[in-house]
Amino acid sequence: MRAVRVVRPHEIEVAEVCDPEPAGAALVAVERAGICGSDVKIANGITPVEYPRVLGHEVVGRVARSGPAGRFAAGTRVLVDPFRACARCPQCLADKANLCPRGELLGREVDGGFAEYVAADEARLLAVPDEIATDDAGCAQVLGVCVHAQRLIGVFPGQTGVVVGLGAGGLLHLQLLRARGVREVVAVTRSAAKRALAAELGATVVCHPDDAAAHVAKVTDGAGADIVVEAVGVGSTFRQAVELAGPAGTVLLHGVMRTGPESFDFLPVYQKELTLVGCRAALPGDYATALRLLATGSVLVAPMRSASYGLERGVAAFDDLQRNSDLVKVLLEIG
Known part of the structure; x- marks a missing residue:
């Protein structure tokens, strides 16, 4: 064959x-x-x-x-x-x-x-x-795989969410969050074409990574997001996901990193009591x-x-x- x-x-x-x-x-x-x-x-x-x-x-x-x-x-x-x-x-x-x-x-x-x-x-x-x-x-x-990942975290109507990275996994996470009642989902990517697609599929805000912090602050009144899905798997997006999460927030690590950032400040994880959740298959x-x-x-x-x-x-x-x-x-x- x-x-x-x-x-x-x-x-x-x-x-x-x-x-x-x-x-x-x-x-x-x-x-x-x-x-x-x-x-x-x-x-x-x-x-x-x-x-x-x-x-x-x-x-x-x-x-x-x-x-x-x-x-x-x-x-x-x-x-x-x-x-x-x-x-x-x-x-x-x-x-x-x-x-x-x-x-x-x-x-x-x-x-x-x-x-x-x-x-x-x-x-x-x-x-x-x-x-x-x-x-x-x-x-x-x-x-x-996305369904499994979201089963591992609490998702409730009225929450705010962010998806960092809009490949297939990120766009599916976006739709699942909206279907489960998350009221605001900020979709973050460098690709203008993927931002347009995310808007079509239900994102309430789409933005470039450089503008993500400002947009998340606006829709959460400065508190940060309840749920952040990291769907890229590189150090810079992992760091950004932690930054965008609010107090007691959850960061779902859908992207796979073999090595993390060379230098990562875990103080925000401590200060905000974040929950970092891995997911596999x-x-x-x-x-x-x-x-x-x-x-x-x-x-x-x-x-x-x-x-x-x-x-x-x-x-x-x-x-x-x-x-x-x-x-x-x-x-x-x-x-």
Whole structure:
């Protein structure tokens, strides 16, 4: 089969690879796969993997061959939960399989879904409702991750929020906050195109990072925000997220940082009694919620889809995504 894989840092290719051998699993014919920022980090060697590695964990497709349990008939359209857990450790037994110390992610520890086929445990598949277009379903995995993240924090009607960074994750967090009754959401990014998109998707204020403090002060009467979502994963935005949060506020760290700021003043965390919350992956229930939100139109992903590429143009997709900061969600259209 054909697949997009990273051969070594900074070298991606479209290559002929062996079909997956789904021993004890189902075989899924991939239809759409979204490129995530973590795929880019793997491709650039920031996140180390064993090479070569077929990338991709945001996957929707159709069952080509059922697994031994026969839960899904051939042809069933499914979303793939890309995290594989051991099912035996304390975290798994406590319904926190996303924290399994032996967990594996498609496209990182094992070959992923930027390919014609991917093997997946039937227990990690979710049927996609007919109401959801296939392109929209290609964004369901990242929505599930955002749903999971917001389950970890208290979100109440009437609160104020800020989202720093308006990639796919940031724009989904924005919509979820508004859907949950947050009255003011300030959306922060350097990209004018993404600011316009955020306004379309419900942000009450959009601004450049240089102007964020003034805008947040205005909508909160100088108090600072109740909730700040950091959705970039670099030191400067982490620092800004802490600065924009108000007393007893929560900073949700959706962006992934391998290293933090070289020098960071934690005094504001102490002075404001801030809660810093990390979030990792998602659970099957989060993906089920994501599919319901898409099926009912409560969250919109079509405006976020910037471009689609065929599998054979996978290298170009990565190149364009890294060159053009206005792109939000890029899909590989495989089947």
